[in-house]
Amino acid sequence: MIWTSLLQGVTSSLLFSQLAATAALPSCNTPSNRACWVTGYDINTDYETKTPTTGVTRSYTLTVTEQDSWVGGDGVAKSNAMLINNQFPGPVITADWGDIIQITVVNRLTYNGTSFHWHGIRQLNNNINDGASGITECPIPPQSSKVYAFKAEQYGTSWYHSHTGVQYTNGVTGSIVINGPASLPYDIDLGAYPISDWYYGAADTIVENIATTPGGVPPPSSNVLFNGSNVNAAGTSGKYNVVTLTPGKRHRLRLINPSTDSSFTVSLVGHSMTVIETDFVPVNAFTTSSIFMGIGQRYDVTIDASQASGSYWFNVTYSGTGACGASSNPYPASIFRYSGAPAVLPNNTGTAPPDSLCADPTGFVPVVTRTASLAQFTPIPDNLNVTFDDTPNPTIFWNVNGNSMKITWGQPTLQYVLNGSTNYPVRENVVSVTSANVWSVWLITNLTPVPHPMHLHGHDFLILGASPALASPFAPNQQRLFDPNVDTAALSLSNPRRRDVTMLPSQGWLALAFLTDNPGAWLFHCHIAWHVSSGLSVQYLERVQDIPGAMNLNAITPNCKNWNNYYPANDPFLPYGSGI
Numbered sequence: 001m002i003w004t005s006l007l008q009g010v011t012s013s014l015l016f017s018q019l020a021a022t023a024a025l026p027s028c029n030t031p032s033n034r035a036c037w038v039t040g041y042d043i044n045t046d047y048e049t050k051t052p053t054t055g056v057t058r059s060y061t062l063t064v065t066e067q068d069s070w071v072g073g074d075g076v077a078k079s080n081a082m083l084i085n086n087q088f089p090g091p092v093i094t095a096d097w098g099d100i101i102q103i104t105v106v107n108r109l110t111y112n113g114t115s116f117h118w119h120g121i122r123q124l125n126n127n128i129n130d131g132a133s134g135i136t137e138c139p140i141p142p143q144s145s146k147v148y149a150f151k152a153e154q155y156g157t158s159w160y161h162s163h164t165g166v167q168y169t170n171g172v173t174g175s176i177v178i179n180g181p182a183s184l185p186y187d188i189d190l191g192a193y194p195i196s197d198w199y200y201g202a203a204d205t206i207v208e209n210i211a212t213t214p215g216g217v218p219p220p221s222s223n224v225l226f227n228g229s230n231v232n233a234a235g236t237s238g239k240y241n242v243v244t245l246t247p248g249k250r251h252r253l254r255l256i257n258p259s260t261d262s263s264f265t266v267s268l269v270g271h272s273m274t275v276i277e278t279d280f281v282p283v284n285a286f287t288t289s290s291i292f293m294g295i296g297q298r299y300d301v302t303i304d305a306s307q308a309s310g311s312y313w314f315n316v317t318y319s320g321t322g323a324c325g326a327s328s329n330p331y332p333a334s335i336f337r338y339s340g341a342p343a344v345l346p347n348n349t350g351t352a353p354p355d356s357l358c359a360d361p362t363g364f365v366p367v368v369t370r371t372a373s374l375a376q377f378t379p380i381p382d383n384l385n386v387t388f389d390d391t392p393n394p395t396i397f398w399n400v401n402g403n404s405m406k407i408t409w410g411q412p413t414l415q416y417v418l419n420g421s422t423n424y425p426v427r428e429n430v431v432s433v434t435s436a437n438v439w440s441v442w443l444i445t446n447l448t449p450v451p452h453p454m455h456l457h458g459h460d461f462l463i464l465g466a467s468p469a470l471a472s473p474f475a476p477n478q479q480r481l482f483d484p485n486v487d488t489a490a491l492s493l494s495n496p497r498r499r500d501v502t503m504l505p506s507q508g509w510l511a512l513a514f515l516t517d518n519p520g521a522w523l524f525h526c527h528i529a530w531h532v533s534s535g536l537s538v539q540y541l542e543r544v545q546d547i548p549g550a551m552n553l554n555a556i557t558p559n560c561k562n563w564n565n566y567y568p569a570n571d572p573f574l575p576y577g578s579g580i
């Protein structure tokens, strides 16, 4: 009886294709040689041009439900929790490099539509599976479902989350692990380690308060959860999350920051960490004692269990500038414990890591190299400026080039493309990029005193340059503007850092380049959920003429019909949000 129920849902074709693929592609990936993967594919393979095909499909069903009051992983009740398969974080999606990942998302929320974005997944010629509501699809209405499918062309660590309003703040997130080669040998893979801020209030209530209060200053998070658990801020409920280290072994840890409003530094008392991958980009091994993580960023690190057996704090530290988040829990931490050590609290508090001032660490060198070109770059007009209207009218607004993004759920950008229409409303913030296979270079100027973790869909970008972080980001006279005569020559073109989220410094600038090799409508937005909800986003409409040939756009129609039957209003819930 147990066997029958276990086997339900596992198709025999999946089992057979797994066996076939294993036979076809013998693994050469061993603890002493992680650089190797299978014959013909290793750490030096450029996965943007060559990826194995395993023939394996990994199938998942993710069901989103809503609970008015849910006791979370720190023992405190949260209002309006939205859970995936009744858990937070949601299930880990696991695959091997070259597998097909197929996910059925079932919406059992009370009123809200939902849509799922697979953060960092390139979705080559597959924009329709990017999961950005109002951009690439209509939301999935309640009591309906949608199947997403994509190939794991990249490998490493990431996460998925709802891209409809501020829903992910209520709990709609989970981790993604794609096994592949690595730039350093290790013995044990500890798996995904998402570290997220956590709010006891309902996300919709919090964002409405922020958006209608002069200044728009967000509240501190209620807590920080490590893989879903922690003690509460007062230490009166919940449990520290514990990770077990095996003495003498090298461990791989897959760090993820899936927060709403928290970018922070992580450190492990008494141990260094060696970074081997930043977002989905393998890098040459880089050893450090602490790592700043912007929202949405991932760091795959190795940790050697080479210290005295015992328990060690793994700390989250916020920047002293207060400019990239705060929590009611002043010292969020988990415990890394050597196996066999007594289950007691660590006795060494460690020393606070250096303040990152909310800037990404530098010095990472991608294993597979890229060289950018400035042939297409003209600082004006290739400039996006970020401004803030902090007096509610009727809400505060974050703007890019003077416009706060607001999409219409029932008329996604891909519907315009399908119709052959170019009448995008101005607040869709469409930025057209037409040339194929060139480096599209963008200068982003932040005219506000707040740093922003900027995320691009559909691409890894090259970070050509950025102004230095400010220690006290509130002096109006500290605005730095890109000077084409001086700063252009100093941009890094030869294999600079490459990833899918980076920090835009306060009162400064950032220069990015992406290759126009992926037709589609790709969001480029701040990953602070409150900010993107108040408009801090554009969408690059890349090679609109090539989109219909690259994918079957008609595939968006059935779900859009369902959505527009459910929610015929054009302007659903505004003014409290951009919709994404």
Ligand SMILES: *[C@@H]1O[C@H](CO)[C@@H](O)[C@H](O)[C@H]1NC(C)=O
Pocket (backbone or CB within 6 Å): 066, 080, 110, 111, 112, 113, 204, 572, 573
């Ligand atoms: C989404 O659901 C929440 C909680 O049920 C509700 O407060 C909010 O109004 C809903 N938003 C929309 C647009 O349906």
Ligand SMILES: *[C@@H]1O[C@H](CO)[C@@H](O)[C@H](O)[C@H]1NC(C)=O
Pocket (backbone or CB within 6 Å): 092, 190, 191, 192, 193, 227, 242, 243, 253
């Ligand atoms: C976090 O939880 C997931 C799911 O249970 C597990 O696979 C993973 O190993 C955990 N991560 C760590 C570092 O313990």
Ligand SMILES: *[C@@H]1O[C@H](CO)[C@@H](O)[C@H](O)[C@H]1NC(C)=O
Pocket (backbone or CB within 6 Å): 308, 309, 310, 311, 312, 346, 347, 348
């Ligand atoms: C303090 O912690 C260290 C490392 O975990 C351990 O070796 C030592 O025995 C501990 N001392 C006490 C008094 O618990």
Ligand SMILES: *[C@@H]1O[C@H](CO)[C@@H](O)[C@H](O)[C@H]1NC(C)=O
Pocket (backbone or CB within 6 Å): 313, 314, 315, 316, 317, 331, 332, 333, 349, 350, 351, 352, 353
């Ligand atoms: C690490 O966290 C523990 C537990 O909250 C705290 O006692 C300690 O002071 C923290 N250390 C640092 C360096 O933040």
Ligand SMILES: *[C@@H]1O[C@H](CO)[C@@H](O)[C@H](O)[C@H]1NC(C)=O
Pocket (backbone or CB within 6 Å): 385, 387, 401, 402, 447
């Ligand atoms: C921001 O960009 C818009 C559009 O290019 C421009 O009109 C506006 O003057 C710029 N704002 C500032 C403060 O430079």
Ligand SMILES: *[C@@H]1O[C@H](CO)[C@@H](O)[C@H](O)[C@H]1NC(C)=O
Pocket (backbone or CB within 6 Å): 411, 412, 415, 416, 419, 421
């Ligand atoms: C697309 O065409 C349909 C049918 O004419 C129309 O109802 C819809 O409003 C159009 N949508 C867009 C975004 O052009």
Ligand SMILES: [Cu+2]
Pocket (backbone or CB within 6 Å): 451, 452, 453, 526, 527, 528, 531, 532, 536
């Ligand atoms: Cu922001």
